[in-house]
Amino acid sequence: MDKLWLIIKREYLTRVKRRAFIIATLLTPLAFAVFFVVVGLIFQYESDDTRRIAIIDEGNVLEKSIKDEKNLYFKFVNVELQVLRDNFDEFDYDGILVIPKVKDLMSKNYTVYYYSDKQPTLDIESLIRERVREGVKDYKIAALHLDPVQLEALDTKVALEPEPIDEMGQDASKLTGAIAAGIGGLMGVIMYIVVFIYGMMVMRSVMEEKTSRIVEVMISSVRPFQLMLGKIIGVGAVGLTQVAIWAILIPTVVLATSLVFGFDSDTQMQMAQSSPGAAEINPEDAEAMIALAIEEFNSLNWWTILPLFIFYFLGGYFLYASLFAAVGSAMGDDLGEGQSLTIPITIPVVIAFYIMIVAVQAPNSSLAVWSSIFPLFSPIVMPARLAFHPPLWEVLASAIVLAASSIFFVWLSGRIYRVGILMYGKKVTLKELGKWMFYRD
Amino acid sequence: MSSSILSLDNIVKTYDKNVAVDGVSFEVPKGSIFGLLGPNGAGKTSLIRIITTITRADTGTVLLDGEKLNSRHPEQIGYMPEERGLYRKMKVGEHLLYLARLKGLSKEQAKQQIQHWFEKFEIEDWWNKKVEELSKGMQQKIQFIATVVHEPKLLILDEPFSGLDPVNTNLIKDEIHQLHNQGVSIIFSTHRMEQVEEVCEHIVLINKGRNVLEGKVKDIKDQFKRNRFQIDYEGTLPAGLEQRADIVEQSGHSITIQVDEEGRSNELLQYLLQNGVFVIAFNEILPSLNEIFIRQVKSK
Numbered sequence: 087m088d089k090l091w092l093i094i095k096r097e098y099l100t101r102v103k104r105r106a107f108i109i110a111t112l113l114t115p116l117a118f119a120v121f122f123v124v125v126g127l128i129f130q131y132e133s134d135d136t137r138r139i140a141i142i143d144e145g146n147v148l149e150k151s152i153k154d155e156k157n158l159y160f161k162f163v164n165v166e167l168q169v170l171r172d173n174f175d176e177f178d179y180d181g182i183l184v185i186p187k188v189k190d191l192m193s194k195n196y197t198v199y200y201y202s203d204k205q206p207t208l209d210i211e212s213l214i215r216e217r218v219r220e221g222v223k224d225y226k227i228a229a230l231h232l233d234p235v236q237l238e239a240l241d242t243k244v245a246l247e248p249e250p251i252d253e254m255g256q257d258a259s260k261l262t263g264a265i266a267a268g269i270g271g272l273m274g275v276i277m278y279i280v281v282f283i284y285g286m287m288v289m290r291s292v293m294e295e296k297t298s299r300i301v302e303v304m305i306s307s308v309r310p311f312q313l314m315l316g317k318i319i320g321v322g323a324v325g326l327t328q329v330a331i332w333a334i335l336i337p338t339v340v341l342a343t344s345l346v347f348g349f350d351s352d353t354q355m356q357m358a359q360s361s362p363g364a365a366e367i368n369p370e371d372a373e374a375m376i377a378l379a380i381e382e383f384n385s386l387n388w389w390t391i392l393p394l395f396i397f398y399f400l401g402g403y404f405l406y407a408s409l410f411a412a413v414g415s416a417m418g419d420d421l422g423e424g425q426s427l428t429i430p431i432t433i434p435v436v437i438a439f440y441i442m443i444v445a446v447q448a449p450n451s452s453l454a455v456w457s458s459i460f461p462l463f464s465p466i467v468m469p470a471r472l473a474f475h476p477p478l479w480e481v482l483a484s485a486i487v488l489a490a491s492s493i494f495f496v497w498l499s500g501r502i503y504r505v506g507i508l509m510y511g512k513k514v515t516l517k518e519l520g521k522w523m524f525y526r527d
Numbered sequence: 528m529s530s531s532i533l534s535l536d537n538i539v540k541t542y543d544k545n546v547a548v549d550g551v552s553f554e555v556p557k558g559s560i561f562g563l564l565g566p567n568g569a570g571k572t573s574l575i576r577i578i579t580t581i582t583r584a585d586t587g588t589v590l591l592d593g594e595k596l597n598s599r600h601p602e603q604i605g606y607m608p609e610e611r612g613l614y615r616k617m618k619v620g621e622h623l624l625y626l627a628r629l630k631g632l633s634k635e636q637a638k639q640q641i642q643h644w645f646e647k648f649e650i651e652d653w654w655n656k657k658v659e660e661l662s663k664g665m666q667q668k669i670q671f672i673a674t675v676v677h678e679p680k681l682l683i684l685d686e687p688f689s690g691l692d693p694v695n696t697n698l699i700k701d702e703i704h705q706l707h708n709q710g711v712s713i714i715f716s717t718h719r720m721e722q723v724e725e726v727c728e729h730i731v732l733i734n735k736g737r738n739v740l741e742g743k744v745k746d747i748k749d750q751f752k753r754n755r756f757q758i759d760y761e762g763t764l765p766a767g768l769e770q771r772a773d774i775v776e777q778s779g780h781s782i783t784i785q786v787d788e789e790g791r792s793n794e795l796l797q798y799l800l801q802n803g804v805f806v807i808a809f810n811e812i813l814p815s816l817n818e819i820f821i822r823q824v825k826s827k
Contacts, residue, residue, distance in 0.1 A: 089629055092625065092628055092629055093629075096625055100614075100616065100617065104616075295614075298612040298613070298614070298615060299608075299610045299611050299612030300611075300612045300613055300614055302581070302608040302610055302611065303606075303607075303608060303611055303612070303613075303626070303670075303673065304629070305581050306579045306580075306581060306601060306604070306606040306608070307601055307602075307626065307629040307630050308601075308629055309598075310581075508576070508581070510610065521543060525542065525543070526583065526585060
């Protein structure tokens with residue numbers, strides 16, 4: 087035990103004290119902050135390019151009224167289109183908008199014409215379409231003698247409020263699904279990254295010990311299994327340290343920069359709206375939704391989710407890191423040669439990642455359920471489902487299978503490792519790795 | 528208490544279908560410098576890994592100081608493998624401290640020991656140097672300290688001089704002799720015979736996983752001597768010499784002959800003197816270990 091502890095301590099301290107580790111740990115939150123600031127500034131940036139557009143309203147559809155926008159001015163003119171086009175440069179307009187008569191009040195289609203020496207930019211185009219749509223709507227209401235209030239009432243907003251069958255069950259709001267998906271997706275991605283970064287770290291470290299020929303010196307003092315386990319635990323502790331630091335620093339730094347740079351909720355709203363699918367939310371709804379989201383977020387059972395997340399973190403890490411250690415022990419001085427051996431490990435991780443993406447959308451599908459019990463997938467898939475309140479038996483089954491498999495894989499990898507680290511100058515195949523498991527000590 | 532620090536009895540070790548060690552037995556007397564010899568691939572390293580508890584024998588027993596090998600024994604053994612290295616990024620002091628503590632020393636004991644060796648090698652200012660900053664020769668010194676820092680009863684050196692320059696070779700040789708004088712038993716594994724002849728008292732010769740020869744160096748040489756004598760002389764040799772002995776080699780006023788029995792050398796010398804040959808030197812030629820080694824390996 088003492089020796090295992092010495093190994094863990096060395097593996098942990100040599101990494102944590104390394105300059106590269108300190109820099110990466112501190113710079114990553116800073117990079118987040120920089121990204122946040124840059125994106126914020128981009129969204130705050132307003133075009134200083136003033137544009138003037140002449141409107142020829144042939145049917146008086148807009149009744150000489152259209153709202154100006156910042157840096158964008160409209161002017162109704164009573165000049166022939168041809169005259170304007172001929173003297174385009176002298177009039178100093180950026181574009182001419184021709185609004186023809188509305189010929190058919192019952193038609194849904196309507197076309198306006200924009201003349202310019204430049205292509206209309208996307209924002210101008212959508213702004214003009216929106217303004218004309220509103221104008222034409224008002225024009226049609228007036229021409230058809232409709233009641234605007236009644237019309238407004240026709241546009242019914244439907245909300246779906248999930249309610250439990252069992253009265254004691256958890257009352258979910260309409261946002262529960264989305265919040266859970268967000269948190270689940272985030273956890274899945276973190277697990278995916280953790281398995282790769284720290285698993286690879288273990289593999290590289292095993293290879294280094296082998297190629298630097300320290301390993302035989304080491305195992306004349308400790309058992310190979312102790313050395314491997316110590317390394318896995320040490321690197322895992324490094325991973326937990328790094329993730330914990332990030333979990334504190336990243337939100338702090340992002341919050342701090344948003345305060346310093348004074349990004350208000352409008353900017354954030356704009357950022358949110360810029361993401362696809364979020365375009366049609368109006369600000370008031372959005373504010374209510376954010377409040378609801380925060381409430382929803384707080385109502386999640388974090389005292390269950392976080393410990394389980396750490397459990398899956400450890401289980402998944404031990405399982406994959408031990409496999410990476412086994413492969414690292416089989417690799418010789420030639421990194422490229424052994425690379426193919428890592429493929430059987432990376433494939434399940436990548437598949438699990440894709441299953442996770444699907445599982446977040448359909449958390450109770452049989453694919454999601456069975457993948458969260460299968461130990462090679464569960465460390466990535468199950469954390470993604472935790473926020474959806476999976477049934478207890480599924481969590482238990484998944485946790486027990488994962489714990490047992492982690493122990494099994496650590497043991498199995500230990501058997502490969504003890505042979506691999508002493509094997510030099512031999513090209514190793516998967517079949518050979520399999521044989522090593524059955525070698526006697 | 529047994530008189531052997533190490534005794535191996537009928538050790539067998541197979542990897543897959545490949546028999547690496549096939550029934551090897553020998554004893555290493557306490558306090559001796561013992562040569563474990565054999566060509567490459569003979570099974571030396573496999574045997575050493577069994578002795579150092581890195582692997583286990585399939586069958587057979589190993590006794591260290593009369594006790595069956597167990598997990599506490601690595602702390603009594605100092606092993607310098609042929610494939611050896613250090614953590615390049617670690618500081619020399621920390622590194623030695625780490626290896627010493629893995630051998631069961633307390634932090635204080637370890638520091639004391641390391642200090643002692645640093646003074647001995649006059650490298651007191653190396654504690655904070657990184658291993659990768661050291662030259663290869665310097666690293667070998669650290670490697671040697673790491674092997675002996677926990678004051679092992681049994682020292683196993685696998686090709687200890689490979690990659691060493693003459694200065695460091697002598698330094699390590701001196702240290703080996705000093706440790707020997709302090710009563711440490713030393714197993715010295717190599718295929719370089721001239722080194723064995725210099726330092727070892729006992730040897731075992733392994734080939735293809737079996738031991739083919741074992742004993743004191745002097746006894747083995749006696750056993751393999753072929754009653755050859757080199758004679759330096761003046762005058763002319765009598766014509767009847769060829770009937771009395773085989774002439775192996777003849778050049779100028781020197782001749783090498785072989786007689787069929789040990790006592791015949793006296794008769795031969797008498798015969799030469801009676802026949803008026805002026806004998807300047809008369810030496811028995813003992814075979815070198817190298818010769819014996821090659822003869823044994825080829826014949827089996």
